[in-house]
Amino acid sequence: MTPEYKEVLTELLFQLADDDFIHAFRGSEWLGLAPHIEEDVAFSSINQDTMGHAVIYYKLLEDLGMGAADDLAHLRDASAFRNGVLLEFKNGSGEYLDSPQYDWAFTVVRHLFYDVYKKIKLEALKQSNYEPLANAARKILTEQTYHLMHWQTWFRQLMQSTEESRARMEQALLRCWEDMGGVLTYGQYGDEMTALGLIGSEEALKNTWLAEITKLFSEVDYKKPSDEPKMAHGNGRNGEHSADLDHALKILSEVYRSDSQASGW
Amino acid sequence: MSQDQSTFYEEYEVFSRKKDGMPLEHRFSLLAPNAEMALILAKENFFRREPIADLWVVKRSNIRKMTQEERLAFGRLDKAYRETKGYADLVARWRAFKEKNGDQEVEIDDAGI
Amino acid sequence: MSDVTSLAHLTDEEKYEHFMRRIENDEKIEAEDWMPDDYREQLIKLITMHGISEIMGAFPEKEWVPKAPTLHRKLAIMAKVQDEMGHGQLLLRVAEDLLKPYGKTREDIMQDLFSKRLKFHNVFHMPSPTWGDAAVIAWLVDGAAILSQTMMLKTSYGPYGRALKRICQEESFHSKHGESLVLSLAEGTPEQRRMLQEALNRWWEPLLMFFGPKSSKETGHTNVDKNLKYKLRSKTNEELRQEFLTKYVPKIKLLGLSVPDDTLHFDEEKGEWIYQEPDWQKFKEIIKGNGPKSDERLALRRSSYENSQWVRDALAEYRMAAV
Incomplete structure (x- = not known):
């Protein structure tokens, strides 16, 4: 493995790991607060699966000598995180323990956007020339179809019921469209990732995503807001993040950081 | 509350087959507004640890169950x-x-x- | 099965006798079987409280889900809290079927919870300020719950028994999870041990309260007696508390932790644990919804429920459109 290959590979792995880690965290904040008890239970499984996928990627980084998986998840500064900014946004106003005004429409659309893309990306990663990554993608894909089914069902139903629901969903669609571009990009090393045979091209995957999302949109009589999604709040792949990520990382690492002498938890 | 709650809280009975070739077994029930939703909710509500090969949801009102009186008629x-x-x-x-x-x-x- | 071949012509008194014979013969009563109102009401009280306690029980631990120190702990506590919600789901379904003849649904259960008409276990009204609390809850609150749930496995009400069977299977993971959390802290730094000891001190009285007062003399009602008569349960509150002490006090001591009760000891002559009685007046207040975290957690549940009313409305509408 050349130093350049390793550098680009770790960039990609951090993107994959951080996307799933932060996305799962936001999902897990809904625990006990979802609109329906049965959904609360089902949603939590999806979050666990997703966090489990993050663990797989952090372990790959650990194997590359980047540090212990737990340190990678808990001790890096926000600027070292490579997740798309859309995934770090809070679920709504308020804290998860104090009058949260969480937005279910935003959650459904964000999950749908992300999970449609994740499946496309995993399919592409199956061809990666980094064998451990290709193997991880194959494993993770087994859980992905169900996640997608889950959010598609929610999306279809909420888009085709009451006026209020439609309005909330359209608002969420606009909001997610504003920053989905930051999930679809590979960041500054994108060309190298593809040139080195780690993953198919950003452009090709993005176009597949656009085609699939447009198809879902047409089923519910919705037109995409513009040609392609934007990146209004910065490129997380390059370490640009919102204050929401700082806040999230503080919560996620509070206990882990609390006792520097501790060798186990 | 603009809707009659009972239309959201429909009862669905959940059946599953552990492996191909095994019989379908009744598991538990859940509340869901429609069969599509019931199906996606059923898996994680009842099969978080055990593997399943097949899953059915049936609206309870479509099941003709026996009454206690009728079950007494099963003596033989x-x-x-x-x-x-x-x-x-x-x-x-x-x-x-x-x-x-x-x-x-x-x-x-x-x-x- | 008794010699009754038809219920149609029996008087209520004869139905009651037949019902009690079924109970005595250890037959299982099913949801749509004839049952005395008294039995139904006992079940509703017991199972809605059990179910809603599972749901409200998610909150004290939820605080620690994102904060859990490692990736593995994050996953495990998420799974554990999810299971509690899942147990709530199973139990509420059982309760909802019992409530049907009264025309009540889950919506009514939620409204009863919000108005404090419906009570939930004392332990879930308590604060959980540190990771040590998460560990003690997982080990001892779950440990206490396992004892009382196992005791009810043979309950005369079939649907409750089936739900409990499922719940107890999952609880065996919870108890390992709890032990693992506690062991890690007990093996750890002085700071980690201090965190654990302080949490134990906070939880000791709530844990003793968990099983409820000794006899109807303290509670002023006879639910326990009725539950015994109908074979909904097989042990008294005090028997369960004694079991709990026998099971856990030696383990607590083995870890080098102390129990915050100087009077606690096993009386060989009487064959029972002697302990400092919890403040039962305080217990009553907590159960009524006046515990340290009662209002906050109820407000959390209520606001999230109201906040997502549009979702339930939308799905109800979608269903009707689809039919």
Whole structure:
């Protein structure tokens, strides 16, 4: 493995790991607060699966000598995180323990956007020339179809019921469209990732995503807001993040950081 | 609350098959507004640890169940004449023939012949 | 099965006798079977409280889901809290079927919870300020719950028994999870041990309260007696508390932790644990919804429920459109 290959590979792995880690965290904040008890239970499984996928990627980084998986998840500064900014946004106003005004429409659309893309990306990663990554993608894909089914069902139903629901969903669609571009990009090393045979091209995957999302949109009589999604709040792949990520990382690492002498938890 | 709650809280009975070839078993029930939603909710509500190969959801109101009164009608008397256990004497009777007619090489097993 | 072949012509008194014979013969009663109102009401009280306690029980631990120190702990506590919600789901379904003849649904259960008409276990009204609390809850609150749930496995009500069977299977993971959390802290730094000891001190009284007062003398009602008569349960509150002490006090001591009760000891002569009685007046207040975290957690549940009313409305509408 050349130093350049390793550098680009770790960039990609951090993107994959951080996307799933932060996305799962936001999902897990809904625990006990979802609109329906049965959904609360089902949603939590999806979050666990997703966090489990993050663990797989952090372990790959650990194997590359980047540090212990737990340190990678808990001790890096926000600027070292490579997740798309859309995934770090809070679920709504308020804290998860104090009058949260969480937005279910935003959650459904964000999950749908992300999970449609994740499946496309995993399919592409199956061809990666980094064998451990290709193997991880194959494993993770087994859980992905169900996640997608889950959010598609929610999306279809909420888009085709009451006026209020439609309005909330359209608002969420606009909001997610504003920053989905930051999930679809590979960041500054994108060309190298593809040139080195780690993953198919950003452009090709993005176009597949656009085609699939447009198809879902047409089923519910919705037109995409513009040609392609934007990146209004910065490129997380390059370490640009919102204050929401700082806040999230503080919560996620509070206990882990609390006792520097501790060798186990 | 703009809707009648009962239309959101429909009862669905959940059935599953553990592996291909196994019978369908009744599991638990859940509340969901429609069958599509019931199906996506059922998996993680009841099969978080165990594997499943197949999953059905049935709206409870579509099931004709029995009442307690009707279940009492399931009492029945012995029906040995229609079960193998009603024919346990066959082996001994075959043996008797074997002894009477010498050592023919007919094998007699538990099921008779 | 008794010699009754039809219920249609029996008087209520004869139905009651038949019902009690079924209970005595250890038959299982099913949801749509004839049952005395008294039995139904006992079940509703017991199972809605059990179910809603599972749901409200998610909150004290939820605080620690994102904060859990490692990736593995994050996953495990998420799974554990999810299971509690899942147990709530199973139990509420059982309760909802019992409530049907009264025309009540889950919506009514939620409204009863919000108005404090419906009570939930004392332990879930308590604060959980540190990771040590998450560990003690997982080990001892779950440990206490396992004892009382196992005791009810043979309950005369079939649907409750089936739900409990499922719940107890999952609880065996929870108890390992709890032990693992506690062991890690007990093996750890002085700071980690201090965190654990302080949490134990906070939880000791709530844990003793968990099983409820000794006899109807303290509670002023006879639910326990009725539950015994109908074979909904097989042990008294005090028997369960004694079991709990026998099971856990030696383990607590083995870890080098102390129990915040100087009077606690096993009386060989009486064959029972002697302990400092919890403040039962305080217990009553907590159960009524006046515990340290009662209002906050109820407000959390209520606001999230109201906040997502549009979702339930939308799905109800979608269903009707689809039919």
